[in-house]
Amino acid sequence: MLYALQTLPGLGELAWLEAQRRLGGDDGQPPKLVGMRAVPGRNDLVLFDHRGGPRPLLTLRTSEDAFVVAARGFKVAPDARGLRQIHAAVYHSDTAEAAVKLWRRASGFRPQGVSFRVIARTVGTQKFMRRDVGRAVADAVKDGWPGRWTLVEDDADLEIWATLVEHELFCTLRLSDASMRQRSKTYHLPASLRPALAAAMVGLTDPEVDDVFLDPMAGAGTILVERAAAGKFAEIHGGDISGEALRAMQENLHGVRGEIYVSRWDARKLPLDDASVDKVAVNLPFGKQVSEEAKLPGLYREVLAELVRVVRPGGRVVVLTGDYRLLETARNSAARRLRPGPRHRVIVLGHAATICEFTRGD
Incomplete structure (x- = not known):
């Protein structure tokens, strides 16, 4: 499964070194780096494939948040077409159901109905706003993902982070809470x-x-x-x-x-x-x-x-x-x-x- 770690700007490589050292998959294999991305001045993102469960990610200390990747989009256009592409990537994701199951496993959340909110971030010169990205993702979740999904502004059961870096979209489910960041x-x-x-x-x-x-x-x-x-x-x-x-x-x-x-x-x-x-x-x-x-x-x-x-x-x-x-x-x-x-x-x-x-x- 594809996971993401979020940390302070400049700490991405060090966060990955810790993940390599401390994470082993269910088959004993170490995680494999997929790539690193940056939200300038805000965060580094480390994307990696990990065959083990999500809970060990929450013990990592050089990272501030841990996510499981529910959907990805590529070659996202910078105009209105891009919003349709984002909706389609999230709606048709073949990993969303598995990602939700892993989030439930990590959080212990049992009810079938889930309240959620979307945190959208953009890096690049898109002609649309962050809120447009958030709306496209929220509509795709409600329309296409299995189960009952209720969009709320605060106190959500689940945070979905939609990060668009130039032409690449990452739709991730937050596994961690504030304690990972604040200790x-x-x-x-x-x-x-x-x-x-x-x-x-x-x-x-x-x-x-x-x-x-x-x-x-x-x-x-x-x-x-x-x-x-x-x-x-x-x-x-x-x-x-x-x-x-x-x-x-x-x-x-x-x-x-x-x-x-x-x-x-x-x-x-x-x-x-x-x-x-x-x-x-x-x-x-x-x-x-x-x-x-x-x-x-x-x-x-x-x-x-x-x-x-x-x-x-x-x-x-x-x-x-x-x-x-x-x-x-x-x-x-x-x-x-x-x-x-x-x-x-x-x-x-x-x-x-x-x-x-x-x-x-x-």
Whole structure:
């Protein structure tokens, strides 16, 4: 069956890597990538064939939503003909019934009658509006799909997402609810990371069971929560200079099991021994909400120098920054032992940002 994962802009490849690693079909075969699409500035979509059931998709952490594909359309015209093509693709879909059964399986929904709403999105230069796409899809569902279907505006049993990317239509049934996107985090602070982004950063550290893991500027603790969820570890250390952040961190980590230590500290003077940390993931301030831009160059230099001190040779450091050039300048000045690796461009709260991978050299 064809499924789709939705995540933050720039995280599509990392979401697919997690899906490959964690999903196995009923026959033991891994999922197969069909393609990636983007809704610019909004989401990345990962389309893949998966022979297993839908529930494992809901445990993926680098994605924010999971869908099963009920219908596809190709070579959709940009004018009124396109709306007729969309209606026909959804009406005549030979996978819609199977997709609905999988949605029922994932959601536990029993009644035969289903209320639904359509969320339509368009990418391209179509001459029709998003609402026209939504109306075409809704009419096709009511007219052509088996069962009783009632279109509503809110509180629907099922969300049908119709995404038209240039000339290609994806009509998908949402399997996930808000908990996949929001997780269980209770307290949010300015500049707090979305859990999917934090999970992606943690994944890039290559988690191992004997990790001593650090987030030196942990804010509300999202990265720490995601590292705990990624698997076994030896120790997790996190801290922040803000007392409010420390309280949020403690609340968000309440009930998370393991050797987890949180403190109020200055990331430029960590109370940790030399070469005592295996893995680091950190969201450096962008200068938009939590720091003045004029102070960022010195802050970046001092934090990177401290990471070089506490991370063991061969250790992994993953950094999110809103200014890659500033980060590179700081690394060249104060932390040349951090050897640069791959970079990943993402969008964070509407701002372009970069996830940078480093390895601590000898």
